[in-house]
Structure formats: C-alpha cells, structure tokens
Amino acid sequence: QSALTQPASVSGSPGQSITISCTGTSSDVGGHNHVLWYQQHPGKAPKLIIYDVNNRPSGVPDRFSGSKSGNTASLAISGLQAEDEADYYCSSFTSSVTSVFGTGTRVTVL
Amino acid sequence: QVRLQESGPGLVKPSETLSLTCEVSGNSIISDNYWGWIRQPPGKGLEWIGSISHSGSSHYNPSLKSRITLSVDTSKNQFSLKLSSVTAADTAMYYCARRGGISRYDYWGQGTLVSVSS
Numbered sequence: 001q002s003a004l005t006q007p008a009s010v011s012g013s014p015g016q017s018i019t020i021s022c023t024g025t026s027s028d029v030g031g032h033n034h035v036l037w038y039q040q041h042p043g044k045a046p047k048l049i050i051y052d053v054n055n056r057p058s059g060v061p062d063r064f065s066g067s068k069s070g071n072t073a074s075l076a077i078s079g080l081q082a083e084d085e086a087d088y089y090c091s092s093f094t095s096s097v098t099s100v101f102g103t104g105t106r107v108t109v110l
Numbered sequence: 111q112v113r114l115q116e117s118g119p120g121l122v123k124p125s126e127t128l129s130l131t132c133e134v135s136g137n138s139i140i141s142d143n144y145w146g147w148i149r150q151p152p153g154k155g156l157e158w159i160g161s162i163s164h165s166g167s168s169h170y171n172p173s174l175k176s177r178i179t180l181s182v183d184t185s186k187n188q189f190s191l192k193l194s195s196v197t198a199a200d201t202a203m204y205y206c207a208r209r210g211g212i213s214r215y216d217y218w219g220q221g222t223l224v225s226v227s228s
Binding site for chain 2: 093103
C-alpha cells in the first residue's frame, strides 16, 4: 500500500487559517469515511485530533476541522496559534482492512 | 486513564529479531478494541505495522507481513511485536497504541527507539 500524499509544508501567520490536503485512492480515502488526522510535536507521540473525516475527540479545539471530497481529505486549522506548529499526518482505513498514513505535513507558524 | 508503555532492547543486530512488548493499564486488553504498532524512522513519517485483538484476530502491513508476528498476553494485559530479519531500514521509533475505532488510534505509548546495527 502506498502512503497518502500530503504537502511537505504549510505555513501561516497567527490568527490565519490554513488547510492541509491528503490525497489517496478509491481504495482508501475515497472508499469510506474512516479518515483521521494526527498532530505530532517534536519528540512526542502523535495525538489524534480528527476521526471519521470530521469528528473531534474530547478536548480538541474546534479550530480544527476535517472534510473530504472524493479521494482527497483536508484538515483546516482556523485562528492559527503558536502551539499549532507541529507535524500533521492523515490516515485512512483501506479496502484491505489495513491502515495507511500520509507522508506528513510540517506546519510553521510565522 | 488509559496508558501504554513500550519496552524492549534498544539495539538489535542485523538479521536478528526485534521484540517489543506493550503494557496496557487503565483498560482491559480483552475489551472490544484492537491494539496496534506504528513506527517512525528518524526524521521520517509514520508507518502502520499492524494490529491485533485479544482473541488473536490480526491485520498486517502487506510490506511487512512476512516478517511480523503479533501476540497478546491477556494474563499480563500486554501485547507484543516480533519483527524478524531486521536491517538498518528497520531502525525507528516504535509506538504501541490502542485502536478505539476503525483505524482510530486514540491512545499511544511514548515510543521506544530501536536501532539496528552490528
């Protein structure tokens, strides 16, 4: 299985909004709604921030939102804050009953 | 509070078998969850390794399937990973995690770094 495709980096100023894309195929992202997003700060374990395309676990700010269209999912961060500077990974369930991660996106707050 | 803690050797020789254990607390391993392993080579992205239920039902990354063995020890509330015939490409931070929903890894261990070197 091939990794989902994400942009290597995205940046924005505090208070701005940014969007990260995650492109797969009809066998993963496009085939169902089990698309997730993880945030990873340096030296830390990943943290789940979005599941099933657009659901937030308890405690995750509503500045984070997810969506999907066809084979591409997106993570939007509004009101960008310094603490949002991290690596972000999408992930998807696949038709082979496995999981696959995206290539990762580094978000920089200018 | 669900907690996971990985343990195992930090250094493995090439061609040998990497063995890691994940101890779970705050959640019975015989619950309706699956338990998974994810790794991350230094400076690189996440790679899903596989997952297993308490009954032994398991799913593996096709690229690693021939080398992976996952197991569960319900008496110790822990699960394990064995990866055979390791090479330098298997050097990575290895994370264990609880799969709380389909592909949803909601609780993670802190990770353990395994280096493959002679």
